[in-house]
Amino acid sequence: MMDGAHGSHGCRDAPLLKERGQREVFCGLTAIVWLHRKMQDSFFLVVGSRTCAHLLQSAAGVMIFAEPRFGTAILEETDLAGMADAQAELDREVEKLLSRRSDIRRLFLVGSCPSEVIKLDLEKAAERLNAQFADVNVVNFSGSGIETTFTEGEDACLAAIIPGLPKTDARQLVVAGALPDVVHDQMLGLLEGLGIGPVTVLPTSKADDPAAIGPGTVFALTQPFLNETHAALVRRGARHIAAPFPFGEEGTTAWLRAIADEFGVSDDRFDAVTAAPRDRARRAVAQASAPLANRSVFFFPDSQLEIPLARFLTRECGMTALEIGQPYVQREIVGPDMALIGEGPVFSEGQDVDLQLDRAREARADLTVCGLGLANPLEAEGLTTKWAIELVFTPIHFYEQAGDLAGLFARPLRRRAILEGGASSGGIEPPSDARGLCHAGGAEVEA
Numbered sequence: 001m002m003d004g005a006h007g008s009h010g011c012r013d014a015p016l017l018k019e020r021g022q023r024e025v026f027c028g029l030t031a032i033v034w035l036h037r038k039m040q041d042s043f044f045l046v047v048g049s050r051t052c053a054h055l056l057q058s059a060a061g062v063m064i065f066a067e068p069r070f071g072t073a074i075l076e077e078t079d080l081a082g083m084a085d086a087q088a089e090l091d092r093e094v095e096k097l098l099s100r101r102s103d104i105r106r107l108f109l110v111g112s113c114p115s116e117v118i119k120l121d122l123e124k125a126a127e128r129l130n131a132q133f134a135d136v137n138v139v140n141f142s143g144s145g146i147e148t149t150f151t152e153g154e155d156a157c158l159a160a161i162i163p164g165l166p167k168t169d170a171r172q173l174v175v176a177g178a179l180p181d182v183v184h185d186q187m188l189g190l191l192e193g194l195g196i197g198p199v200t201v202l203p204t205s206k207a208d209d210p211a212a213i214g215p216g217t218v219f220a221l222t223q224p225f226l227n228e229t230h231a232a233l234v235r236r237g238a239r240h241i242a243a244p245f246p247f248g249e250e251g252t253t254a255w256l257r258a259i260a261d262e263f264g265v266s267d268d269r270f271d272a273v274t275a276a277p278r279d280r281a282r283r284a285v286a287q288a289s290a291p292l293a294n295r296s297v298f299f300f301p302d303s304q305l306e307i308p309l310a311r312f313l314t315r316e317c318g319m320t321a322l323e324i325g326q327p328y329v330q331r332e333i334v335g336p337d338m339a340l341i342g343e344g345p346v347f348s349e350g351q352d353v354d355l356q357l358d359r360a361r362e363a364r365a366d367l368t369v370c371g372l373g374l375a376n377p378l379e380a381e382g383l384t385t386k387w388a389i390e391l392v393f394t395p396i397h398f399y400e401q402a403g404d405l406a407g408l409f410a411r412p413l414r415r416r417a418i419l420e421g422g423a424s425s426g427g428i429e430p431p432s433d434a435r436g437l438c439h440a441g442g443a444e445v446e447a
């Protein structure tokens with residue numbers, strides 16, 4: 001099952017084109033947009049600038065929310081002169097927030113990249129505040145745009161929680177990665193059907209109901225960007241179940257199979273639980289992927305989902321990958337997906353955006369998957385693009401979403417075909433990406 005299309009290891013050991021130049025990505029603060037929905041008694045306090053506050057507001061949309069779960073403590077440039085004042089100011093803001101909001105059980109102090117924030121020691125601040133507020137767990141992590149791609153915000157958040165989780169020796173499965181509720185429930189249903197348990201999903205929705213971790217824990221990842229989370233779980237004695245990621249019929253089956261093997265599930269039971277959804281997924285992908293067959297795709301590094309998605313597109317949708325760029329390539333995590341990808345594509349890690357733009361222009365793939373900043377200029381040059389960020393804000397995991405996942409990539413190609421065919425606008429779908437990312441609310445806490 002794990003063999004690649006062209007040899008036993010596919011592209012598992014493929015050389016990487018490593019680039020360390022200018023990058024075009026969102027910063028890790030973006031992850032707060034989906035994390036605050038999953039962690040219902042947590043508050044994300046971004047310690048940042050007005051730019052950070054604006055990013056959050058525009059990424060999360062504007063909605064009046066009675067009890068927002070994120071906000072920004074804005075450090076003005078004048079604070080540079082006195083870090084002690086900035087620490088005291090931060091403490092005052094936290095006190096104000098926690099006295100108003102007794103529902104907050106976990107407070108994240110989220111670092112950002114303005115220089116005045118970098119100089120603030122948020123780890124110390126978290127320690128100090130933890131001592132002061134006994135019933136609130138204060139944790140810090142960085143969402144800075146200097147070091148991170150936007151999905152690394154979730155990775156940093158989960159990795160920051162893990163050291164403080166209780167210890168257990170019990171045999172259990174931990175599944176790490178924030179998923180939309182509908183997908184989360186489908187996953188638990190499949191695991192339950194296979195008789196696998198107990199299962200804990202990270203992040204848990206309540207800080208008071210923490211996952212416990214220890215040497216009896218085996219864990220699976222649902223998101224390929226959880227590099228630090230992986231390392232933090234291993235440090236706690238847990239063991240990773242390496243597998244392709246659960247995108248498409250094949251990826252979902254391989255992911256479940258790896259866990260089922262770990263828990264000794266019989267082939268008969270596995271087939272009984274997965275046969276019907278596998279069949280539905282296969283049929284949905286076949287229907288949705290028709291416009292993708294024999295088309296080429298070029299991935300800019302953005303969401304950190306690129307390698308598993310390239311595996312899905314090349315093996316289940318008939319596409320050819322020309323370049324697969326991913327911000328970081330950790331073979332321990334994405335190796336099983338690489339092993340399934342046939343020889344041919346260039347694998348690039350990191351970015352030097354001008355050089356990569358030259359390659360994309362030369363390749364002129366039928367579909368270019370990239371960040372928002374690059375999409376419009378490339379569209380203007382006649383390339384058809386897909387916004388990578390939409391893949392993170394849309395339910396795409398597991399069997400029932402496999403057809404939708406293929407459809408997300410097919411839509412821009414269909415739109416381009418209609419435009420080039422001169423069809424009336426009545427039949428043209430709006431760019432899928434223009435439908436808005438998410439709508440939530442944020443409070444601004446002025447420090």
Ligand code: SF4
Nearest residue numbers: 027052055112113145
């Ligand atoms: S963390 Fe940095 S990149 Fe992100 S919004 Fe703030 S200033 Fe911009």
